[in-house]
Amino acid sequence: MRVMLRAHMDTAATNEGIKSGALPDAMKKLMETVKPEAAYFGLHEGVRSCWMVFDLQDSAQMPPLMEDLFLQFNAELEVAPVMNAEDLAKGLAAMKSSG
Numbered sequence: 001m002r003v004m005l006r007a008h009m010d011t012a013a014t015n016e017g018i019k020s021g022a023l024p025d026a027m028k029k030l031m032e033t034v035k036p037e038a039a040y041f042g043l044h045e046g047v048r049s050c051w052m053v054f055d056l057q058d059s060a061q062m063p064p065l066m067e068d069l070f071l072q073f074n075a076e077l078e079v080a081p082v083m084n085a086e087d088l089a090k091g092l093a094a095m096k097s098s099g
Helices: 011-020 022-034 059-073 085-098
Strands: 002-009 038-044 047-055 076-081
Touching: 002 011, 002 059, 011 022, 011 047, 011 059, 022 047, 022 059, 059 076
Parallel strands: none
Antiparallel strands: 002 047, 002 076, 038 047
């Protein structure tokens, strides 16, 4: 299932992560693992944030993927299913044919 991960990360924790190199290492490791089709980094609600869209094969993948963000950067995480335009068209076509 295609999902979007949104991570809001604590400023003090990410400041330390930048100084120590832990933040770029964690982002690189996460991106190498999930191979996102899209990844964006910026500010949201005044804190460092990232958004990644990737395929989550099994919900059991969530703890190993996300614990570093919780533990190292006091991140607030949200994972939500998302669709691209092709997925939406397929879903709408299925609704039309069943209705």
